[in-house]
Amino acid sequence: MPLRTGVDFLAKTIPMIITNTEILVKDKESGEFNAFNMPSLNPLPNIPFYHQFAEKIAESQYYFKQFMIGMYGKRLSKYIFAIIVPDDTSKLESIFINEFFVNSDTCKAVAQMPMAQALSKEERYISVSCSHRNVIVKYIKNGSAIVTKMYDKNTCSVKKIKEDIKVFHIDLEYNEVPVYVNNFNHNMDRFEELGEMISSKQFIDKIANIDVEKL
Numbered sequence: 001m002p003l004r005t006g007v008d009f010l011a012k013t014i015p016m017i018i019t020n021t022e023i024l025v026k027d028k029e030s031g032e033f034n035a036f037n038m039p040s041l042n043p044l045p046n047i048p049f050y051h052q053f054a055e056k057i058a059e060s061q062y063y064f065k066q067f068m069i070g071m072y073g074k075r076l077s078k079y080i081f082a083i084i085v086p087d088d089t090s091k092l093e094s095i096f097i098n099e100f101f102v103n104s105d106t107c108k109a110v111a112q113m114p115m116a117q118a119l120s121k122e123e124r125y126i127s128v129s130c131s132h133r134n135v136i137v138k139y140i141k142n143g144s145a146i147v148t149k150m151y152d153k154n155t156c157s158v159k160k161i162k163e164d165i166k167v168f169h170i171d172l173e174y175n176e177v178p179v180y181v182n183n184f185n186h187n188m189d190r191f192e193e194l195g196e197m198i199s200s201k202q203f204i205d206k207i208a209n210i211d212v213e214k215l
Helices: 049-072 091-102 158-166 170-174 189-194 200-206
Strands: 013-018 023-026 033-036 080-085 109-114 124-130 134-141 144-152 179-182 196-198
Touching: 023 049, 033 049, 049 091, 080 091, 091 109, 124 189, 134 158, 134 170, 144 158, 158 170, 158 189, 179 189, 196 200
Parallel strands: 013 080, 080 109, 124 179, 179 196
Antiparallel strands: 013 023, 023 033, 124 134, 134 144
């Protein structure tokens, strides 16, 4: 199910963000994003934290359901989760994310959008972000990722990324497009020279009116 930006929330849509360390869920009453952290998780290098949910799937889903009940009450099955995911989320991880939430008995359905595609309403731009394992560069055109390239977050060179962007796509060889550096996870200071830094607050403001298309 696709997502779109720039429209008001449906009453039954719950916005969520999967960050490098936790799941943020918009509170029904306050409008703030509250963090869900599964107890007893041990961070592992280069592995998204939610992979560990699979080791204790029933327990993880129970804790998440209780967390959601605390904000939205017991009638959770009427809601649709609009989830912003890291830019290097694989197809297999995307399937797991869907199954985890749907089978936790907390929603009617799930829709996902990578962070890069939520950064701007502009027709064309470059997104640079850093997940738990990669630096991800994407060329976004009309809301779709046309080109994606990943770099090891520990060894990649800012100079190399800057050179690659110039020849990333034929569009970019003849036209300048804005470059946005997504600093939502507060890990992008060394990439500041690549373009405009987007803070976590700015990012949340950008997705404040994200919604799912009608089923």
